[in-house]
Amino acid sequence: MMSQRDRMAPIITSLLVAMVFSIIPLPEIVEPLRPYWVALVLIFWCLETQGIITLGAAFLVGLGLDLLTGSLLGMHALGLVIMIYLVTRFRARLRFFPPWQQALSVLALLVNDRIVVVWIISLRGDSLPSAAYWLAPVVGMLVWPWLFLLLDRYRGISRHRAHPGA
Amino acid sequence: MARGDAVVGAKFSGQAALTARLMMYVLLAIVLMAMDHRGKYVPRMRAYADYLVEPIYHVVEWPVRALRGTWSFFQSTQSMQRRNKDLADQLLAQQAQLQRFEALEQENRRLRELLDGSGRLEINYQFAELIDVDLDPFSHRVMIDRGRDRDVQVGQAVIDGAGVVGQVEEVDLHFSRVRLISDPNHALPVQINRTGQRTVAYGLGNTGLLSLPNLPREADVREGDLLVTSGLGSRFPGGYPVAVIETVDRAEGRMFAEAMARPLAALDRGREVLLLKKPLPQPLPERVAGDATLESDQDSGTAEPVTTESQPDTDIGQDGDGGATENPGQDEPVAEAADEVNDSGADDEGAAVAEEQS
Numbered sequence: 001m002m003s004q005r006d007r008m009a010p011i012i013t014s015l016l017v018a019m020v021f022s023i024i025p026l027p028e029i030v031e032p033l034r035p036y037w038v039a040l041v042l043i044f045w046c047l048e049t050q051g052i053i054t055l056g057a058a059f060l061v062g063l064g065l066d067l068l069t070g071s072l073l074g075m076h077a078l079g080l081v082i083m084i085y086l087v088t089r090f091r092a093r094l095r096f097f098p099p100w101q102q103a104l105s106v107l108a109l110l111v112n113d114r115i116v117v118v119w120i121i122s123l124r125g126d127s128l129p130s131a132a133y134w135l136a137p138v139v140g141m142l143v144w145p146w147l148f149l150l151l152d153r154y155r156g157i158s159r160h161r162a163h164p165g166a
Numbered sequence: 167m168a169r170g171d172a173v174v175g176a177k178f179s180g181q182a183a184l185t186a187r188l189m190m191y192v193l194l195a196i197v198l199m200a201m202d203h204r205g206k207y208v209p210r211m212r213a214y215a216d217y218l219v220e221p222i223y224h225v226v227e228w229p230v231r232a233l234r235g236t237w238s239f240f241q242s243t244q245s246m247q248r249r250n251k252d253l254a255d256q257l258l259a260q261q262a263q264l265q266r267f268e269a270l271e272q273e274n275r276r277l278r279e280l281l282d283g284s285g286r287l288e289i290n291y292q293f294a295e296l297i298d299v300d301l302d303p304f305s306h307r308v309m310i311d312r313g314r315d316r317d318v319q320v321g322q323a324v325i326d327g328a329g330v331v332g333q334v335e336e337v338d339l340h341f342s343r344v345r346l347i348s349d350p351n352h353a354l355p356v357q358i359n360r361t362g363q364r365t366v367a368y369g370l371g372n373t374g375l376l377s378l379p380n381l382p383r384e385a386d387v388r389e390g391d392l393l394v395t396s397g398l399g400s401r402f403p404g405g406y407p408v409a410v411i412e413t414v415d416r417a418e419g420r421m422f423a424e425a426m427a428r429p430l431a432a433l434d435r436g437r438e439v440l441l442l443k444k445p446l447p448q449p450l451p452e453r454v455a456g457d458a459t460l461e462s463d464q465d466s467g468t469a470e471p472v473t474t475e476s477q478p479d480t481d482i483g484q485d486g487d488g489g490a491t492e493n494p495g496q497d498e499p500v501a502e503a504a505d506e507v508n509d510s511g512a513d514d515e516g517a518a519v520a521e522e523q524s
Binding site: 055068073075 | 198201212230350
């Protein structure tokens with residue numbers, strides 16, 4: 001049995017890296033295509049571990065992201081809580097989907113999140129985003145299988161390092 | 167939070183508990199957003215919580231800066247020489263302009279003595295550099311690398327070599343966030359340099375365009391007119407160039423002409439900016455100072471611009487209209503306009519002095 005700390009370390013590290021990636025500067029043309037890294041990483045850990053990525057954890061991560069991007073406090077938190085709710089609800093099914101089907105579900109989750117964000121933005125009276133805004137979930141879907149493999153590998157390595165005998 | 171979960175979990179089971187928790191967090195998020203939007207408590211908490219995420223900005227900033235340093239190291243001598251020559255040319259041209267400024271400054275001082283005018287306002291600059299991070303893509307904001315440790319204050323005007331960039335909105339320890347004039351929630355009191363006509367320039371969420379929706383139909387506005395800050399609203403000192411008029415639309419059946427203007431500052435590609443440190447002549451009430459960013463400005467300004475008397479915000483537009491069209495005979499608006507011109511002159515003068523000093 002792994003200790004709590006051993007299980008948390010890779011999750012926190014990968015989330016921090018995802019946060020860095022979500023504000024790293026990109027050329028203006030590519031910028032709207034930036035995948036929602038934090039959400040993808042959260043979905044992965046929610047699928048692969050039990051009882052760590054709770055709704056409360058998703059809420060806190062979302063608040064961190066709100067502070068980081070300077071958006072309305074609670075905007076990302078709301079989106080991520082809804083997303084993790086859906087993932088937890090359908091976790092049993094999602095886990096055993098073949099990769100392409102899993103990627104499609106990720107697309108649905110990301111699009112759903114964008115709808116929530118657009119709703120908040122329109123309530124606030126800001127200008128609505130361009131059409132390219134809806135391409136980001138597609139990029140997220142394309143990235144998903146590779147990110148899954150990468151995180152799975154990373155998880156294996158960190159587990160091995162914590163328990164060399166296992 | 168975990169204890170709350172456990173309590174809820176004991177009462178419900180499985181799906182129901184999950185849904186209940188979802189509702190709880192959704193409600194919490196909505197309350198937070200509403201409070202943040204209304205500016206209640208949350209912004210102050212935010213100022214402290216921002217320290218938590220500051221290290222991440224450093225992590226992002228460092229490799230970008232290192233890359234840029236390496237890049238400039240490997241730039242060919244030829245391109246450096248070309249750049250050097252360009253800069254020398256630019257310097258020469260600007261020195262020629264400065265000579266003229268000196269003469270103007272002398273003249274201004276003389277005239278001021280004649281008028282027994284008040285002391286002039288000196289304006290100091292503080293250099294700042296943009297930080298390469300992409301913030302929330304829905305509001306037009308940028309980060310600069312000066313914060314509370316360098317005495318940056320909320321509301322300071324930010325300009326670059328060509329024109330007005332925006333104003334400081336949040337100040338952290340080492341960073342500040344600047345709202346650009348192109349942000350859809352930003353309104354900037356301006357005046358047309360050629361005629362003195364005053365109006366308000368609104369951002370459109372597009373770095374290449376500003377909108378001037380409430381110009382009088384008969385106003386003398388042309389393509390190519392320069393817009394400068396009018397100094398009203400007490401946020402931006404007067405006389406700084408803002409934008410150039412691109413199109414004027416005098417559509418039939420509308421009360422006002424609408425003009426579009428192109429900002430002069432490099433809003434989407436600039437790297438270096440200047441923070442203006444202005445000595446406030448007298449502390450103004452908070453509401454007046456905050457007017458430039460109030461969202462209600464936009465709504466009331468465009469929706470029912472006729473009844474300006476009752477509007478708290480459009481004293482700017484009212485003055486401009488009054489001075490230009492309605493009652494040119496009355497003393498008050500004209501005197502005010504003259505005052506305004508003096509002020510902006512003083513600002514220019516101060517600017518010239520500051521430039522000479524630096």
